[in-house]
Amino acid sequence: MATELYDRFDRDGYLIVDDFFSSSEVSELLKAGRTLPKQAPKEDRSAFQNQNRDKYFIESGDKIRFFFEADALGPNNELLVPEEYSLNKVGHSLHVDHPVFRKYTFDNRVRELCWQLGFQRPAVAQSMYMFKNPNVGGEVTSHQDATYLYTEPSSVVGFWIALEDATLENGCLKFIRGSHKNGIHRRFVRNSDPSSKEILIYDKPECVYQMSNFTAMPVKAGTLVVIHGSVVHRSEPNRSKNSRHAYTFHVIETKGTRWSADNWLQPNEPFPILYER
Numbered sequence: 001m002a003t004e005l006y007d008r009f010d011r012d013g014y015l016i017v018d019d020f021f022s023s024s025e026v027s028e029l030l031k032a033g034r035t036l037p038k039q040a041p042k043e044d045r046s047a048f049q050n051q052n053r054d055k056y057f058i059e060s061g062d063k064i065r066f067f068f069e070a071d072a073l074g075p076n077n078e079l080l081v082p083e084e085y086s087l088n089k090v091g092h093s094l095h096v097d098h099p100v101f102r103k104y105t106f107d108n109r110v111r112e113l114c115w116q117l118g119f120q121r122p123a124v125a126q127s128m129y130m131f132k133n134p135n136v137g138g139e140v141t142s143h144q145d146a147t148y149l150y151t152e153p154s155s156v157v158g159f160w161i162a163l164e165d166a167t168l169e170n171g172c173l174k175f176i177r178g179s180h181k182n183g184i185h186r187r188f189v190r191n192s193d194p195s196s197k198e199i200l201i202y203d204k205p206e207c208v209y210q211m212s213n214f215t216a217m218p219v220k221a222g223t224l225v226v227i228h229g230s231v232v233h234r235s236e237p238n239r240s241k242n243s244r245h246a247y248t249f250h251v252i253e254t255k256g257t258r259w260s261a262d263n264w265l266q267p268n269e270p271f272p273i274l275y276e277r
């Protein structure tokens with residue numbers, strides 16, 4: 001592949017595509033996202049931070065499930081903030097089970113971009129709506145997406161679409177430019193120890209990355225950020241008054257690759273494909 005777009009992605013490990021969705025399309029996605037908190041469970045609130053011990057997370061691959069911000073819940077899981085500001089994210093089957101998110105995930109512009117990146121038979125493995133709400137919106141610690149969504153050989157690419165302006169104040173994405181060239185540093189896998197309470201574990205300790213190596217990527221609503229599976233990225237907590245909603249989904253190559261049996265996400269049906277070359 002010798003497109004300029006591919007060359008930039010290959011050099012940096014990420015790609016910024018301005019105005020990927022129009023403002024009226026962004027409004028439709030935002031409206032769908034803003035109705036999600038009303039559908040969240042009123043009891044049995046599962047904070048995102050409890051994912052290791054939580055079956056709620058591991059079973060969410062083919063469901064629309066709700067993950068609360070730790071700072072939004074009190075000791076008895078009561079809401080400490082208004083319902084609309086309480087969620088960290090919703091995942092992981094919006095691209096299958098929600099008509100609006102399905103429509104934009106399987107949009108021809110997404111297919112075209114996958115084509116330009118060289119995908120042969122791309123499929124969508126998962127999707128998430130990220131809220132990053134004012135005050136409570138937590139940090140996303142430095143990571144590589146291939147740690148969580150691993151194919152052999154690695155092929156995952158994230159599509160992250162800002163539905164509100166992402167700024168330095170509300171926790172825009174930050175990247176270590178070029179870090180996708182240095183391999184996958186650790187994996188998040190199903191625990192083979194049946195006696196352990198932890199269903200999912202990391203196979204290696206947390207990596208330490210130099211904060212000064214990160215480049216912040218503030219973007220306008222409607223911008224697509226394409227994220228290489230091996231590029232190190234993060235986002236800071238939102239301590240501002242503005243939310244930072246985003247819709248994100250992950251594409252994998254299904255031709256000539258194998259989905260890892262160790263991944264937390266194990267599909268009951270084949271992942272839906274975008275096209276076959």
Ligand SMILES: O=C(O)CCC(=O)C(=O)O
Pocket residue numbers: 130132140145158160173227233234235246248
């Ligand atoms: O929305 C964020 O802050 C992080 C999202 C992310 O890491 C991803 O979509 O891969």
Ligand SMILES: [Fe+2]
Pocket residue numbers: 143144145158233
């Ligand atoms: Fe990520």
